[in-house]
Amino acid sequence: MNLMELEVERQSNPVDMIEYVASNNDWSFERSGEDEIAMTVEGRWTDYHVSFSWMEEFEALHLGCAFDIKVPDIRVNEVVKLLSAINGQVLMGHFDLWRQEDVVIFRQSLLLAGGAEPTNRQVEVLLSSALDTCEAYFQAFQFVVWSGMDATKAMEAVLFETVGEA
DSSP, X not given: OOGGGOOOOOSSOHHHHHHHHHHHTTOOEEEEETTEEEEEEEOSSSEEEEXXXXXXXXXXXXXXXXXXXXXXXXXXXXXXXXXXHHHTTOSXXXXXXXXXXXXXXXXXXXXXXXXXXXXXXXHHHHHHHHHHHHHHHHHHHHHHHHSOOOHHHHHHHHHOOOOSOO
C-alpha cells in the first residue's frame, strides 16, 4: 500500500476555518465553492486579492495572493530575474509569474496531512506572512515593470534600510 493511499476522515473542511477567521476579523469574503474562499485585503501599497483553496489530493491549504500589476511582454525577462532574487530571500512561500493573466502571485501552502485541522492562529499567520512578504517586495515589482529598473537595482532599493528618524 502506498502511503498516499491512506484515507483519513476529516472533521471539517479547512476552508471553514478560513471563513471563521475572516468573520471574526470582520474581513469581507466570498465563498465561491466548498473548497475555496476569496477576499480582498487592503495593504500599504495596493489591494491584495487573496484566495484560499483546499487541495484534498495533497491535503494542503493553498494560499494565493495576487496584486494588480500587469507585466508587459517586454519586461517579463527582468521580472523573472526579480522573482528568482526575491524567492532566494523568502523563507516560506514563493512568487510566480502567472502567464495566463501576466500578473505576479505569491503562493504558499499549509500542509495538513493525516487529518490535521488548521487552527485560527495558523490561518492568521499564513495570511499575515503572505501579506508582509507582498508588501516588502511590491515596490520592487513596480520599479521593474513601470520604471524599467533592472532586478538587481530594484532589490537594492527595497532592501535599503534606514536608521533613526528624520
